[in-house]
Amino acid sequence: MPSVATREDMSTRLEEVLRQRFAFHCDNAKAYGSEFADLWRATADHALGGKLVRPRLLLDIHRALTPDTGGEPDLAAVDIAAHIELLHYAFLLHDDVIDGDLTRRKRPNLIGALAAGIPGATEEDSLHWARSSAILMGDLLLSAAILGFARADVPSHARTRLLDLVEQTILETVAGEHTDVALSHGIIPSDVDTVLAMSVYKTATYSFSLPLRAAALLAGSSVAAEQTLEDVGRRLGLAYQLQDDLLCVFGDHRAHGKDAFSDLREGKETAIIAFARATDAWPQISPRFGAVDLTLHEATAMRDLLRGCGAERFVVGLIGEQLDGVYALLSEAERAGQITSDAARAILVSASRLEGRQV
Numbered sequence: 001m002p003s004v005a006t007r008e009d010m011s012t013r014l015e016e017v018l019r020q021r022f023a024f025h026c027d028n029a030k031a032y033g034s035e036f037a038d039l040w041r042a043t044a045d046h047a048l049g050g051k052l053v054r055p056r057l058l059l060d061i062h063r064a065l066t067p068d069t070g071g072e073p074d075l076a077a078v079d080i081a082a083h084i085e086l087l088h089y090a091f092l093l094h095d096d097v098i099d100g101d102l103t104r105r106k107r108p109n110l111i112g113a114l115a116a117g118i119p120g121a122t123e124e125d126s127l128h129w130a131r132s133s134a135i136l137m138g139d140l141l142l143s144a145a146i147l148g149f150a151r152a153d154v155p156s157h158a159r160t161r162l163l164d165l166v167e168q169t170i171l172e173t174v175a176g177e178h179t180d181v182a183l184s185h186g187i188i189p190s191d192v193d194t195v196l197a198m199s200v201y202k203t204a205t206y207s208f209s210l211p212l213r214a215a216a217l218l219a220g221s222s223v224a225a226e227q228t229l230e231d232v233g234r235r236l237g238l239a240y241q242l243q244d245d246l247l248c249v250f251g252d253h254r255a256h257g258k259d260a261f262s263d264l265r266e267g268k269e270t271a272i273i274a275f276a277r278a279t280d281a282w283p284q285i286s287p288r289f290g291a292v293d294l295t296l297h298e299a300t301a302m303r304d305l306l307r308g309c310g311a312e313r314f315v316v317g318l319i320g321e322q323l324d325g326v327y328a329l330l331s332e333a334e335r336a337g338q339i340t341s342d343a344a345r346a347i348l349v350s351a352s353r354l355e356g357r358q359v
Contacts (some may be wrong), residue, residue, distance in 0.1 A: 003205035010059045010078065011052065017082040021144070039114075043137050044061060046110045047089045047335065054088055055081030057350065058211035061229075064342035065219035076153050077218050083148030084211055086141050087166070091173060091206065093138035097131050098181060099266070110134055142170070154218065161217055169210045176202025192274045196318075197236065199271070204237020212347070216339075227337035232329050236351060239322040242315050245270040249303055250312055261299035265292055271318060272311045281309035326351050 015043060022044035037225035058081045062074060092101060093110060095101075102112035114130035121129070148164045180197040182188045212229035221229075222274050247264065249272055267290025270303040276282055288298050330344045 012079055014079050017078055018085060020220055020345055039133055052085060054207055054211050055085045058215045060346045061212055061343055062217035064346045065221055067342060080152055080214055082118035083145045089144035090138045093134045110322060116328050128352055165213055167204045172201040172205040184267060190269045190274050191330045192271055195269055195271050199241040200234050200238050203241040205235045208237035211231030218249055222338060227335045228329055228338055232326050234345060235266060235322040235325045240321045241273060242319050245272055246315055264299050264302055265294045271315050272306055275311045275314045276309055279309040281305045323351055
């Protein structure tokens with residue numbers, strides 16, 4: 001596994017690449033008016049400084065799969081990792097528009113910040129302008145991410161496979177988002193299998209499978225190794241999303257920083273809710289599920305009903321199943337020589353962080 005010094009070096013280079021990308025776009029935007037340049041600067045302020053979970057996962061696994069590089073970060077891998085972060089932020093912007101969110105991590109998101117900065121405009125006009133700006137910026141960042149993959153300094157056959165990978169990733173993520181919206185409006189019936197498939201496509205594909213597969217591809221690993229890491233990523237990503245769902249309903253919002261009970265107020269169709277729908281507790285839960293004015297007292301009572309009907313225990317069990325599957329896949333891949341022991345350990349570290357996760 002990478003040493004602390006190596007990880008810090010990779011993170012520094014990654015952040016530098018991201019800042020350079022935004023600086024380039026901010027400078028180019030000046031030719032199209034001050035409002036457009038201000039939009040790029042505001043986007044950079046909100047996009048930079050994050051945890052960089054996805055690009056760091058790629059770099060950690062790539063380094064573990066290429067132990068003979070002497071600890072030096074591969075510039076092509078850093079570049080691809082940076083563009084995965086741009087892809088992530090593009091998805092976040094579109095997601096915030098779809099969900100109508102104005103905050104993220106207890107502070108205004110880009111939409112909230114833009115809407116609050118228009119003196120004299122009506123609330124309706126401010127929100128329309130801010131959400132339109134977020135859609136357009138999401139489109140631009142999505143384009144920038146794809147072009148980053150296309151311009152990567154890698155052999156042509158690797159570039160082609162990277163582009164195939166990012167195309168599949170975008171397709172699956174959009175399909176997952178589309179299903180999520182359909183579930184939230186009752187356009188398709190909610191059941192556990194549909195919700196789990198939606199979570200894999202919407203979250204796991206781009207957050208875990210993409211960086212793991214890209215790392216294997218850039219390291220010159222076998223197709224079998226890449227396929228194994230895709231499966232590992234899907235299981236890790238699903239476990240991550242299920243943990244997020246648990247934290248929102250049953251976790252301590254002071255620790256995890258998310259809006260307490262927001263999923264219940266928004267009527268989000270999670271595995272927790274899909275399970276509860278099939279229990280005797282649902283008639284007591286359903287009348288106020290999805291109520292935007294849900295009080296803390298009502299949300300707490302709803303949480304207790306969800307716990308009592310076994311929904312929490314059920315989802316905890318699902319997480320355990322996914323992590324057990326990760327351990328089995330990695331053990332078999334290591335025995336078959338598909339991945340190095342360092343790579344297996346690096347992924348296991350990520351898996352261990354999900355067990356008992358509170359933030």
